[in-house]
Amino acid sequence: MIQTNKAEYFNVALATGIVLFGFDLENLKIMLTRKKDDPYKGAWVIPSRYVKADESLEENIKILLLQTIEHEDVYLEQLxxxxxxxxxxxxxxxxxxxxxxxxxxxxxQKNAEKNGCKWINYHDIPPMAFDHNEIIDYAKERLKRRVKRRPVGFNSLPKEFTLTQLQTLYEQALNKTFDKRNFRKKIFNSELLVDTGKTTITPQGKESKLYRFDEEKYEKMSLKGYDFLF
Known part of the structure; x- marks a missing residue:
């Protein structure tokens, strides 16, 4: 058996970070913060935290969420x-x-700002310290793949929403524009939406129908995958 000095293999730190996508019904945004110490003090970074020896990654990321947005009610996937x-x-x-x-x-938004974070538009991410631009690019690609195969609106929209809000979310996540008529045809063909019978007045002063997701069908699509729209 080859003898090794095990101590040298433990001289590595482990950290987690969060690329948090938030949709405010008009814009998809990502939460960033400024580095508070050296190296790269003052530079933009994704919120990150070192992992203690007795912490799991999941425990660590929940602590990070509490320290930024002050709750854990977020859909998460490990990268x-x-x-x-x-x-x-x-x-x-x-x-x-x-x-x-x-x-x-x-x-x-207020919770994040109170804790030193800022929500930046999805397509306006500045140069960042370390390899955090690379991490964000990877997260964006993961989000695109998920959007194409599984519905994501349940995590990013209120319980009742307009078709315009749903289309805006998908357009910004995929960085492309959809024909309004085709988008609505595909979304209705999926039988994923339920007409609530309610309406709302848009910021443009127009009356617009409100829809909600069929939770049972949404759950099946989320678990099994589906050629959702694209």
Missing amino acids: NAFAKVYRNPIGRVVNIPFYGLMQLTEKE
Whole structure:
């Protein structure tokens, strides 16, 4: 048996980060923060936290959510590990980030700002420290794949919403524009929506129908996957 010095293999730090997507019914945004210490003090980063020896990744990411938006009610998926040797100049740090989806309300925005974070438009992400732009790009691609195969609106929309709000969410997540008539035809063919019989007045002063998701069908599509729209 080859003898090794095990201690040298434990000189690595583990961290988690969160790429949190929030939709405010008009814009899809990502929560960022400024680095509070060196290296790269003042630079933009995704909210991140070192993992203690007795913490799981899931426990750590929940603590991170409480420290930023002050609750854990977020849809989460773990991303791949980012582990380049020199990604952090102070030492070897492996970041295993998550991405999350949520509805962005005024309360969520205030909570994040109170805790030193800022919601940035999905397509206006600035240059960031470490490899955090790469992490965000990876999270965006994961979101695109999920949008194409599984419905995501349940996590990002209020219980009742307009078709325009739903289309806007998908257009921004996929960075493409859909023909209004075709989009609505496909969404109705999926039988995923239920007409609530209610209406709302849009910011443009027009009356618009309100819909909700059929929760049973939504759950089946989420579990099994589906050629949803695209």
